[in-house]
Amino acid sequence: MVKKGGLGRGMASLLQVVDTAEGRSDYFICPIEKIRPNRNQPRKFFAADKLDELAASIREQGIIQPLVVTKKDDFYEIVAGERRWRAAQKAGVREVPVVIREASEDAVLELALIENIQRQDLNAIEEAQAYRSLVEHFGISHEDVAKRVGKNRTSVTNALRLLKLPPEVQQDIVEERMSMGHARTLLALESPEVILKARHEIVQRQLSVREAENLVRRLKMNPHPVPHKRPQQPDLLMGALEEQLQKRFQARVAIRRVGTKGGRLEIHFSDPDELTRIVDLLEP
Numbered sequence: 001m002v003k004k005g006g007l008g009r010g011m012a013s014l015l016q017v018v019d020t021a022e023g024r025s026d027y028f029i030c031p032i033e034k035i036r037p038n039r040n041q042p043r044k045f046f047a048a049d050k051l052d053e054l055a056a057s058i059r060e061q062g063i064i065q066p067l068v069v070t071k072k073d074d075f076y077e078i079v080a081g082e083r084r085w086r087a088a089q090k091a092g093v094r095e096v097p098v099v100i101r102e103a104s105e106d107a108v109l110e111l112a113l114i115e116n117i118q119r120q121d122l123n124a125i126e127e128a129q130a131y132r133s134l135v136e137h138f139g140i141s142h143e144d145v146a147k148r149v150g151k152n153r154t155s156v157t158n159a160l161r162l163l164k165l166p167p168e169v170q171q172d173i174v175e176e177r178m179s180m181g182h183a184r185t186l187l188a189l190e191s192p193e194v195i196l197k198a199r200h201e202i203v204q205r206q207l208s209v210r211e212a213e214n215l216v217r218r219l220k221m222n223p224h225p226v227p228h229k230r231p232q233q234p235d236l237l238m239g240a241l242e243e244q245l246q247k248r249f250q251a252r253v254a255i256r257r258v259g260t261k262g263g264r265l266e267i268h269f270s271d272p273d274e275l276t277r278i279v280d281l282l283e284p
Helices: 048-061 082-090 105-118 124-138 142-149 153-164 167-174 180-186 192-205 209-221 236-249 272-282
Strands: 027-031 067-071 076-080 095-102 253-258 262-267
Touching: 048 082, 076 082, 076 095, 082 095, 105 124, 124 142, 124 153, 124 167, 142 153, 153 167, 167 180, 167 192, 180 192, 180 209, 192 209, 236 253, 236 262, 236 272
Parallel strands: 067 095
Antiparallel strands: 027 095, 067 076, 253 262
8 A cells, every 4th residue: 555644744853853761862872783774775786986985084084974873673774874884884893973863664764765865875776766666655746756855847757767778778877887868868769679779789889878869760760670791801810821821832722710719721732743742741
């Protein structure tokens, strides 16, 4: 069942400050093993090089901005700050500063989605998936999502269209093998088979967006072109060896390729005397 409600309230109403035991503040230093990532975290891809950079900074400067967490049974779940938590582990840090907040499951989901979107911490596919989660979980329109995250409705709708692309193309966007411009161009194609064909050309040949647009235009006119066979390039090494052997035997020599690795050597002769002469040359 689609859950309603939650969206439309101010961020302050989503999270309430909680005083911990013995009257301590909601801010404290928490052992890192007591913290777990949010299972609804919209961000799935964390670039290794960026994590390494942040880990190096944490070793030098520590964690300046605390993680926001919510209390579970015997651990704390991250609401905001998973990248810092991951980098802290790489840096060998055993304790991290946290701020504990009390929030419902819906509020944690909403905050995690919106916080990542507004901070532009998500790649295009993760952002689209975050919009979809807001739409499906809270049963709201693209217009409502746009108002909540401070975007225009067209941007939200265009982002959601990316999720119609095949998984291979979505992964290319995540891993930055393909830009948003390439992805939007591919949306003009209807068949997943043709989209993947275009995707292969774009990635393998590293086409620009303009070149990709031309490719898509051609594929729309003729989605199943007959491939043209490339003329065989002369094998320069084989040609040089043939010439060398012809000088050695004073006869016509041909090297024929058979399969991908093997072949045969042909030495031509015109009469028995020439054959005898060639055989004599072959003897050690």
